[in-house]
Amino acid sequence: MAQPQTRCLILACGNTLRSDDGVGSWLAEWAQNRFRAESQVRVISRQQWTPELAEETARTCSVLFIDCSVDSAPGSVKLLPVEPTAAPLGLATHHLSASELLALTRDLYSTLPATAQLLTIGASSTELGEKFSDPVLHALPTACRLIEAAVLQALKN
Secondary structure (H helix, E strand, O other), X not given: XXXXXXXXXXXXXXXXXXXXXXXXXXXXXXXXXXOOOOOOEEEEEEOOEOOOHHHXXXXXXEEEEEEEEOXXXXXXXXXXXXXXXXXXXXXXXXXXXHHHHHHXXXXXXXXXXXXXXXXXXXXXXXXXXXXXXXXXXXXXXXXXXXXXXXXXXXXXX
């Protein structure tokens, strides 16, 4: 496999028509604007992470996954390291978790990014709608600061 083409890959997911679930897409757009002058930063936003993203993940030094979390307190922001799943659970053809996507990258390309992190914001509502809940709105500045710090660190390494 060729040398990584991107220092930092941001992979965001979410559905912009399901209220807080769209926060990943919003943060991806913010990151695209913030790092538009950085040729070594690539931002991809999808409704879900799919197997096709394994090749992009294999070509980067650092990956930052962004998503909402229905398992966290509304508005809570977490930035945690991500490890590939120990063994493939069977190939999902429609969507993967961050750890499953890393495992697929490892299995297909025999490589992994040096750094993999997952940023989540706790969702209050995933009902139909295009507006964020108050807890998610209040969490956006913190999430943006964490994204900025993670990307700047990736660019230094």
